[in-house]
Amino acid sequence: MNRRVFGILAAAAAVALFATPSLAEPKVGAPAPSFTAVDTNGKTVNLGDFKGKTVVLEWTNDGCPYVRKHYGSGNMQALQKKWTDQGIVWLSVISSPPGEQGFADAARxxxxxxxxxxxxSAVLLDPKQNVAKAYGALVTPHMYIIRPDGVLAYAGAIDDKPTARTADLKDAKNFVDNALSELKAGKPVSTTNTRAYGCVVKYNS
Structure with missing residues (x-):
């Protein structure tokens, strides 16, 4: 992706960001917002189902170049596999409404x-954006980590490289991986809040 195209995408994201409605702002260190959603296999999923487990929420949109950066490189899949293999619950959330980029029904x-x-662990369908509004999800990918005791431990970007360039992954500091490693080691999360970057979640008016 050349600089001109990236600049256009970044500008569009910035403009859209200011157009988003007023959303909840869950606080790190406080109980994570409860939610109920249906996954792509028709199962109703509640946050309470995972009491005693660490949960990752990943907002996603397959048409977003920032999301494609992580999936096209295999970075997101590797992170998912690494941590689900260790018992972490990883929930990908699709909040794009019908007619907007990234919308997907269960089959797709x-x-x-x-x-x-x-x-x-599962993909949650959130076309009415109830989960997104509860968490104040602004972009894709927007990442959240919930501790086994139900407390929000991290909210923000996946890493410190707010670009759509795959090459930038090489030297990126992955906030999610670091936070999960610290939690596993019984340590406090050193970086709890960052500014998420990506394609703006299009909320229904």
Whole structure:
């Protein structure tokens, strides 16, 4: 992606960001907002189902170049597999409403998971954006980590390279990986809040 195209994408994201509605702002260190959603296999999922487990929420949109950066490189899939293999619950959330980029019904979402060899615990469909509004999700990818005691431990970007360039992954500091490693080691999360970057979640008016 050349600099001109990236600049246009960044400008568009910035303009759209200011157009988003007023959203909840859950606080790190406080109980994570409860939610109920249906996954791509028709199962109703509640946050309470995972009491005693660490949960990752990943907002995603397959048409977003920032999301494609992480999936096209295999970075997101590797992170999902690494941590789900260790008992972490990883929930990918699709909050794009019908008619907007990234919208997917259950069949398409399952196809994307298979085609991309993704490894989340489940993919949640949130077209009415109830989960997104509860968490104040602004962009894709927007990442959240919930401790086993239900407290929000991290909210923000996946890493410190707010670009759509795959090459930037080489030297990126992955906030999510670091936070999960610290939690596993019984340490406090050193970086709890960062500014998320990506394509703006298009909220219904």
């Amino acid at each position: 979402a399952n196809s994307l998971t298979t085609d991309r060899k993704a490894a989340p």
